[in-house]
Amino acid sequence: MRVAILHNLRPEQSVGAFPDDMYEEYDTSDTISAICAALADLGLTPVPLVADRQLPCKLQDGQFDFAFNIAEGAGRRCREAVAAALCELLEIPFTGSDALTLAVAQDKAVARRIVSPEVLVAPGRLVEPGSSDMSDFRHLRYPVIVKPNDEGSSKGIGPGAICGSLEAALERCRWLGENYGAPALIEEFLPGVEITVGVCGNGSERRILGVMEIAPADPGMDGNRFIYDVGTKRDWRRRVRYHVPARLPAQTLSIIEASAFAAARLLGCRDLARIDFRLDEHGVPHFLECNPLPGLDPEQGDIVIMCRGSVPYAELVQGIILDAGRRLDIPIR
Ligand SMILES: Nc1ncnc2c1ncn2[C@@H]1O[C@H](COP(=O)(O)OP(=O)(O)O)[C@@H](O)[C@H]1O
Ligand SMILES: [Mg+2]
Known part of the structure; x- marks a missing residue:
């Protein structure tokens, strides 16, 4: 089975970007080599394919039986x-969510509207570049966090993202617009524990892969202003401690699991997704976003x-295409 590994490569020389x-x-x-090795172990023939402007032709001419989409x-x-939309057009079965889910999850404000009220979200407002009516923002409780509405990997999120006043938040929105060309999402800051949840499988076979707490290595230093921003992620070995399962009361863990299942269902996730949450000052979990x-x-x-103690890497990757095969009733071999 020829499997196209659809991906975008980080340039080796991104210094100066x-x-x-x-x-x-x-x-x-x-990462691409590790995925290829895992799929080859399953007896498949992985073919890395960069998702650039030539992707339509490469996909059409490549005689692929399946696409592994990242x-x-x-x-x-x-x-x-x-x-994902191209695979659908060309009738190539593919792993993961379809185009609608991928787009909706990328727009954090839209994802919030879809999962809420079944799943709690922090009060927030979307700020389009150049918008001037700010009357609504006075009702938010400060501090807030200001993030790009349609980025991922904590892009555009750093210590300056936490803003103590409306004026500081609007300045941050302007900065995001200028540097990322993105609308900004202002959300009330959730000071509690940060959690990310892995959800895999489909329909009645959907299951929780793990509930992981992302904690500061030095809680004294960061207090409850810890955020998993770009700098922290890059320096995770020194600055972060991961706990699986999260060190939370059983009742909170079960609310988080139910919320993750609900968000995956409401957003239409398939095969694998990771959903981020944070607790408020009362320990109540709120949805941040879905990946x-x-x-x-x-x-x-x-x-x-998250899976390190439970599922080996190759099995995690193989599980994605095996779940996709089960969903589509296509034997993977
Ligand atoms: N409302 C919030 N309250 C507290 N921290 C937040 C909030 N929203 C985001 N963060 C912090 O910023 C990080 C990145 O935000 P997130 O919404 O997950 O976007 P991304 O797609 O960039 O991962 C989170 O992991 C969390 O540490
Ligand atoms: Mg996130």
């Missing part, structure tokens, strides 16, 4: 949907770290 996290979502060649694409909120193409970096992918 502006902003410096421009390619943060893209994959390294080590392509982040290029552009704004629909970028992750493009490779239907979670990073599979064999060293530092959050879902890989």
Whole structure:
């Protein structure tokens, strides 16, 4: 079985890129090699295929039986949907969520509207570039966090993202617009524990892969202002401690699992997704966002770290295409 590995490669030389996290979502060649090795172990023939402008022709001419999709694409909120939509057009079965889910999850404000009220979200507002009516923002409780509405991998999120006043938040929105060309999402800051949940499988076979707490290595230093921003992610070995399962009361863990299942169902996730949550000051979990193409970096992918004690890397990757095969009733061999 010829399997196209649809991906976007992080340039080896991204030094000097502006902003410096421009390619943060893209994959390294080590990740692609690790995925290929895992699929080859299953008896498949993996063929790495860069999801660039030539992708339509490459897909059409490549005689592929299946596509393993981790392509982040290029552009704004629909970028992750493009490779999946092309596979659908060319009738190539593919792993993971379809174009609609990929686009909806990329637009954090839309994803919030879809999962809420069944799943709690922090009060928030979308700020389109150049918008001037700010009356609504006075009702938010400060501090807030200001993030790009349609980025991932914590792009555009750093210590300056936490803003103590409306004026500071609007300045941050302007900065995001200028540097990332993105609409901004202002959300009330959730000071509690950060959690990410792996959900795999489909329909009645959907299951929780793990519930992982992402904690500061030095809680004294960061207090409850810890965020999993770009700098922290890059320096995870020194600055982060991961706990699986999360160190939370059983009742909170079961609310988180139910919320993750609900978000995956409401957003239409397939095969594998990672869903981020944070607790408020009362310990109540709130949805942050859903990643239907979670990073599979064999060293530092959050879902890989989450599975380290339970599912070997190759099995995690193979599970994605095996779940897709079951969903589509296509034997994978
Ligand atoms: N409302 C919030 N309250 C507290 N921290 C937040 C909030 N929203 C985001 N963060 C922090 O910013 C990080 C990145 O935000 P997230 O919404 O997950 O976007 P991304 O797609 O970039 O991962 C989170 O992991 C969390 O640490
Ligand atoms: Mg996230």
